[in-house]
Amino acid sequence: MKTFTVNDLDKLQKEFYQMYDPDYWLYKVTLLKNTHDSFDDIENTLTKGIEEVEVEKYKRMIRTELHFLYFQMIETLFEIIFALKNNDNRDLWAALTFSNDRNTHFYSETYNKIEELSDVSSVFTDKVQTEIDGKGIELPFLRWLLYFVYPTTLDNKGWQKNLANIKRLLLMFANDFTDRGEYNAYKHSLRFYNAPFKMMIGLGRNNVHHLGSSDDCITFLEARKKNDGEGKMVRTGQIARVQKPFDFERDYTMCILIYSMIKNIVFTRKHSLLTELDGISFDMVNFVDIDFSKTIPRTTITKTSFAV
Numbered sequence: 001m002k003t004f005t006v007n008d009l010d011k012l013q014k015e016f017y018q019m020y021d022p023d024y025w026l027y028k029v030t031l032l033k034n035t036h037d038s039f040d041d042i043e044n045t046l047t048k049g050i051e052e053v054e055v056e057k058y059k060r061m062i063r064t065e066l067h068f069l070y071f072q073m074i075e076t077l078f079e080i081i082f083a084l085k086n087n088d089n090r091d092l093w094a095a096l097t098f099s100n101d102r103n104t105h106f107y108s109e110t111y112n113k114i115e116e117l118s119d120v121s122s123v124f125t126d127k128v129q130t131e132i133d134g135k136g137i138e139l140p141f142l143r144w145l146l147y148f149v150y151p152t153t154l155d156n157k158g159w160q161k162n163l164a165n166i167k168r169l170l171l172m173f174a175n176d177f178t179d180r181g182e183y184n185a186y187k188h189s190l191r192f193y194n195a196p197f198k199m200m201i202g203l204g205r206n207n208v209h210h211l212g213s214s215d216d217c218i219t220f221l222e223a224r225k226k227n228d229g230e231g232k233m234v235r236t237g238q239i240a241r242v243q244k245p246f247d248f249e250r251d252y253t254m255c256i257l258i259y260s261m262i263k264n265i266v267f268t269r270k271h272s273l274l275t276e277l278d279g280i281s282f283d284m285v286n287f288v289d290i291d292f293s294k295t296i297p298r299t300t301i302t303k304t305s306f307a308v
Contacts, residue, residue, distance in 0.1 A: 002103045004094065013090040017270040020093075022263040025073060029255045032069065036062040036248075063216050063248045064186075064194050070251045071183040073258040074173045075110070080265055081123065081170075082108045084145060089269055117174040124167050142166060146261060150268035150284065158288055165287040169257055172295060176254075179303070182244050185220040192220040197245040199301055212300030214245035224307065241308045245299035253294045260285040 006012055035046065036059055047053040083095035086108065098106040117123065126141040132149045142163050154162060177183075185192040197217030201209050224240045225233040264285055271277050 001105065002101070004104070006094070009090045012093060014274060016093040017266065017273060020266055022259065022266050025076075025255070025259040025262060028069060029066070029252065029259060032062050032066040033252050036066075060194055060216060063251075064218075066248065066255065067216070067218070067246050067251050068183060068186045070255050070258075071177060071180060071186075073255055073262075074114075074177040077173065077258050077262055078114050078177075079108070079110055080262065081145060082110055082113055084265070085123065085126075085141070089273065114174045115178045117171060119167075119171075123170070146264045146268070147284070148265075148268035148272050150272055152284065152286075154286065154288070158286075162286050162288050165290050166261070168292070169261075169287065169290070169295070173254070173258065181222045181242055182218040182220055185218070185222075192218050194218055197243060197299070197301075199304070212245065214247065214299040216248065217243050217245040219243050221308070224305075238307050240305045243304045245297075245301060247297045247299055250295065250297050257287075257290075257295075260287075 035042070039046065039055070039059055039062075043053075043055070047058070079096055079099055080092070083092055083099060083106075087095040087106065091106070095106045095108075098104045099108045099110060101107055122141070123145075124140075124142060127138045128141050128144040129136065129138055130144060130149055131137065132151075140163060143159065146166065182192060194216055196213075196215055198213040199211040201211055220242055221239055222242055224236045224238040226236050228234045267282050268284065271280065271282060
C-alpha cells in the first residue's frame with residue numbers, strides 16, 4: 001500500500017477550494033447548448049476553414065458532445081460524493097486524484113458504487129456529526145454533502161422535500177450512468193454513430209402505431225449478457241447492435257442540475273473553511289421546486305438491442 005506525505009494539508013485544502021472552478025462545467029454546457037441553438041447566427045464563424053458544411057451533421061455533433069458531457073459530469077459528481085464519503089474535506093483533491101489507484105487508501109470502486117446505489121444506500125441513510133455555530137449537531141450525510149455547515153433558510157419540511165428531490169435525482173443519474181455502453185464507445189476510439197431514430201409497429205394493414213422517435217440515436221456494438229441465476233451478468237458470446245435514442249433538451253437540464261450540485265458541494269466548503277471569505281455569500285441552490293417532467297426523456301423508447 002502506497003503512503004503519501006503532505007507537508008501542509010491545510011494549505012493544500014485551501015488551494016483546492018480557492019482554485020477549483022465548478023463554473024467550468026456551466027461554461028462548457030452553455031457553450032454547447034447556445035452554439036447549437038444559435039447556429040444560424042454564427043454559422044460563418046463556426047465553419048471557418050471548412051469548405052463544405054453539412055449543417056445538420058455539425059449540429060448533431062454538438063448534441064452528441066453534450067450527451068457525453070452529461071455522462072462525464074455524472075462520473076465527476078459521484079467521484080466527489082464518494083471521496084467526501086470516505087475522506088476528510090482536506091483530502092478531497094488527493095482522494096479524487098488517486099481514486100483509481102488500488103495501492104492507495106483513496107481507491108474507490110466508483111462504478112460499482114454507482115451501480116449499487118439504491119434507496120437504502122449509505123449515501124442516503126448515514127448521519128454526520130458536525131458543528132454549526134459552535135454547537136454539535138447530527139445531519140443527514142446528503143445534507144452535509146451538498147450544504148456542509150453553510151447557513152440556509154429552509155425549515156424542516158423544506159429540508160425533507162429538498163433532500164428527497166436530491167435523492168431522486170442522484171438515483172436518476174446513477175441509473176443513466178450504469179448503462180453506459182455508448183459512453184465507452186465514445187471514450188474509446190469513437191466506435192459509434194449518431195443518426196435519427198424512429199420505431200413503429202404495424203397492428204394491421206392500415207394501422208401503424210408510433211412507438212418513439214428522436215433526432216439523435218447512438219448506435220454501437222456490445223457483448224450480450226444474461227443473468228447467471230446468481231445475480232451476476234455474464235457474456236453469452238453474442239454481439240448485440242444497440243440503439244439508444246437521447247433527448248438533447250433533457251441532457252441539458254440534467255447537466256445544469258449536476259453543475260448546481262457540484263457548485264453547492266465546493267462553494268459551501270469554500271465559504272465555510274476560508275476565513276478570508278467571511279461576510280461574502282454565494283447563491284446556493286435548493287432543489288425543492290424541481291420540475292421532474294423535464295427529466296423524462298421525450299424519446300419514449302430509451303434502448304433497443306438486437307443480436308447481429
